[in-house]
Amino acid sequence: MALSRRAFTLGAVATAGLTAYGLTINPPPAAAATYTGYLKTYFTESPNQSGANYGLHLAVSRDGLNWTPLNQNNPVVTPTAGDLGLRDPFIHRKQDGTFVVVATDLYGLNFGRNSQYLHVYDSTNLTSFTGYRRIQMHTYANVHTWAPTVFWDAGRGQYAIVYSANTTTDLFLVNYTSDFRTVSAPQTYFSPGFPVLDADIHVEGGVTYMYYKNLANGYLYGARSNTGAPNSFTTYTSGLRQGNAIEGAHLVRRNDGAGWWLWGDSFSPVNNDFYLWSTGNLGANAWSVLSQRDYTPPLNSKHGSIVCITEAEYNAAVTRWGTPNWVRLKSSNFPDYFVRHANRTVRIDPYPFEPYRDQLWRMVPGLADATGVSFESVSVPGSFLRHSGYVARLDPNDNTATFRADATFYRVAGLADGSWSSFRSYNFPTYYLRHAGYVLRIDPLSSSSSAGDRQDATFRITS
Incomplete structure (x- = not known):
């Protein structure tokens, strides 16, 4: 359908205006910016x-x-x-x-x-x-x-x-x-x-x-x-x-x-x-x-x-x-995988998934030591990532000393990449949060551990 060289405006009926070759006053270019x-x-x-x-x-x-x-x-x-x-x-x-x-x-x-x-x-x-x-x-x-x-x-x-x-x-x-x-x-x-x-x-x-x-x-x-x-x-x-x-x-x-x-x-x-x-x-x-x-x-x-x-x-x-009041944890060696909870199990899964909010965490001062960190679920408020029998899970905070210790970690430079993060257990000081078979747990790790193990324990804090 041929259209006349008229200008279209906000209404359903077009009104006259500038054409492609119409007379215009060019705006001044913006000053150079960094x-x-x-x-x-x-x-x-x-x-x-x-x-x-x-x-x-x-x-x-x-x-x-x-x-x-x-x-x-x-x-x-x-x-x-x-x-x-x-x-x-x-x-x-x-x-x-x-x-x-x-x-x-x-x-x-x-x-x-x-x-x-x-x-x-x-x-x-x-x-x-x-x-x-x-x-x-x-x-x-x-x-x-x-x-x-x-x-x-x-x-x-x-x-x-x-x-x-x-x-x-x-x-x-x-x-x-x-x-x-x-x-x-x-x-x-x-x-x-x-x-x-x-x-x-x-x-x-x-x-x-x-x-x-x-x-x-x-x-x-x-x-x-x-x-x-x-x-x-x-x-x-x-x-x-x-x-x-x-x-x-x-x-x-x-x-x-x-x-x-x-x-x-x-x-x-x-x-x-x-x-x-x-x-x-x-x-x-x-x-x-x-x-x-x-x-x-x-x-x-x-x-x-x-x-x-x-x-x-x-x-x-x-x-x-403002910036988010929550974070996500991205896996280093499975970079399309994020830490989430599912049926109280804490694991990494490829995003997208539903409920998508199960990957959102509030990183708060450590429950056992405020210089550390704890991870509270956004979708299940009052429940925290903690280890039990060395396996990570999501449990409601019962405010016992054991729970607070199990739910507290120290954020350190990533074992596989210093620009990322790893999380050392508060009550098992040589153990780090890592994934194994896609499920999170804590295991003893160090800079001399295998490259694969160090990758498993390295995460990017992102939003």
């Missing part, structure tokens, strides 16, 4: 949807790899119009240094529900998200508007909003905007002859790079253009894939100047895996797979985006929203 952290946006799902929430979630990271959810992993805002939920939230730093978030207008798993709109929020410094609105991207019937990405098109002097649609096939459309309120008519941006999904776009060294999913074979690819104009991209990488299924390609420029990361995530709520590659040269077809030991996504997080932030922005977001 980025010391990262902020991630996402929504959440879990296998039986007990952890599903379709509001805007935030997490922060110092290294860009291991993430701390903010606001107790609850949303900071939730849409109040359209489908009353969002997916695929994309955050973009605008030319003036402030932020805009655009997101799919969809609640839950009803992918047959098609919206012509995107949700939009503004943020000055990540402490609030205001100006909520929806923008109408097209007037097609029964066509979705999914997984938006944003980049600044310097040649046009406008922002490009690129998103997945299914007009003649699964392809990318683009609308241009100066204010994220009025947008140009949609144009086909990328339709390479096979169906595609989930674009992410960055401009680097005068080249516009786009990563996407080829729906025909299930792999991620990179394409590039010297102009960033619609229909100007050429694919330059071989296919990338980890796991059984992957989508949600997302590029991140590293703050340390060492190159780029490429994230991808699974698209099933029963599989919360994220996958990661790195490269020192975005223009080369040379991506290296990172081990899941190297990174930890936010709990239950799904398809989102990452933006580099300053120290002031990092501190402001943490101060405003």
Whole structure:
């Protein structure tokens, strides 16, 4: 269906506005900033949807790899119009240094529900998200508007909003905007002859790079253009894939100047895996797979985006929203496994699982010695991880001296990796918490123990 070159606005009926080639006043570029952290946006799902929430979630990271959810992993805002939920939230730093978030207008798993709109929020410094609105991207019937990405098109002097649609096939459309309120008519941006999904776009060294999913074979690819104009991209990488299924390609420029990361995530709520590659040269077809030991996504997080932030922005977001009052314990040698309780047994299992809250622990001062630590279950308050007959279990605190001693550990440098942690028993000082046959227990260990035993006793404290 041909559309006139008119602008679409917030209402169901479009009104006149700026076109792609309209007269605009370009915003001044933001002053050069030093980025010391990262902020991630996402929504959440879990296998039986007990952890599903379709509001805007935030997490922060110092290294860009291991993430701390903010606001107790609850949303900071939730849409109040359209489908009353969002997916695929994309955050973009605008030319003036402030932020805009655009997101799919969809609640839950009803992918047959098609919206012509995107949700939009503004943020000055990540402490609030205001100006909520929806923008109408097209007037097609029964066509979705999914997984938006944003980049600044310097040649046009406008922002490009690129998103997945299914007009003649699964392809990318683009609308241009100066204010994220009025947008140009949609144009086909990328339709390479096979169906595609989930674009992410960055401009680097005068080249516009786009990563996407080829729906025909299930792999991620990179394409590039010297102009960033619609229909100007050429694919330059071989296919990338980890796991059984992957989508949600997302590029991140590293703050340390060492190159780029490429994230991808699974698209099933029963599989919360994220996958990661790195490269020192975005223009080369040379991506290296990172081990899941190297990174930890936010709990239950799904398809989102990452933006580099300053120290002031990092501190402001943490101060405003707060960090979790719980931790998770990640296994060193089974890095997709987390410590959880099940029927009072304490063990490691691959995440995701339900109830997902059984992996959440409050790490409190040791019950027998406040310089140590004890682990109280979040899902069974008043019950603690303790050893009994050398085997770890979850029991209610009876406040006896024996219980307090069994439930107290000293956190020390990881026996297999000093940047991780190991936990030495309070009342058996040469014994450490470790897994064996996936069940936690305490055993005598030291730096001279076998590499495998030391790995079994090493954990990352994460959230």
